Amino acid sequence: MGRSHVEVVVIDGEEHPVKLGVWLSNTKSRRDKLSTEQLAALAALGLDWAER
Template sequence: MWGTAELTQYAAREGHLKVPRQHTETVLIDGQEHHVKAGVFLSNHKSRRAKLSAEQREQLAALGIDWATAT
């Protein structure tokens, strides 16, 4: 899922996942830079959490996002 690599990188660097809504995170995947608005990604997924698949919720929960398992 797009966004999880960026959130993982952000959490490793910052020590938390309180991502500002307008924050853009850049990661290198297969030699290419990818830019994801990590704050928007997180906010959108939180507001749509009831529609996420079990796999998507599990990936977010593995990052330590507590709302990912609640519906």
Template sequence: MKKAPRARKAAAKTATTTGPRAGGAAFQKGLEALTQYVARTGSVTVPRGHEETVDIDGDEHAVKLGIWLTNTKTRRAKLDQTQLAALAHFGVDWATK
């Protein structure tokens, strides 16, 4: 008996977008939520459990902003310079280090 051939893994998606919307939809939703939160509160300190609702292209999206910010910090080595600059613009201290 012959073994069945192994299935190949799908190739990883790569981001090819450049410009102001670079970084993918999830990053952009989080950044929009952060923009809204900072405009309303004047602070970039977000409670971990905070959820911000944003309107993107006429659709409302609930963004778990505190978790998004924590995850983004954890993965900061994978962020490009445009993403880091966007976060630094709001005063996110770890984005400038």
């Protein structure tokens, strides 16, 4: 997934674009500041870089 990836989430029938690529890129670059629980949750979602 590239930095420009956008997911559209529907809430109460309204579409909301979410810049998932930007969020993922920022989160990965700041992973040293994440708690063990946060990293474990991301690893459980299949993000290999979150495993320590």
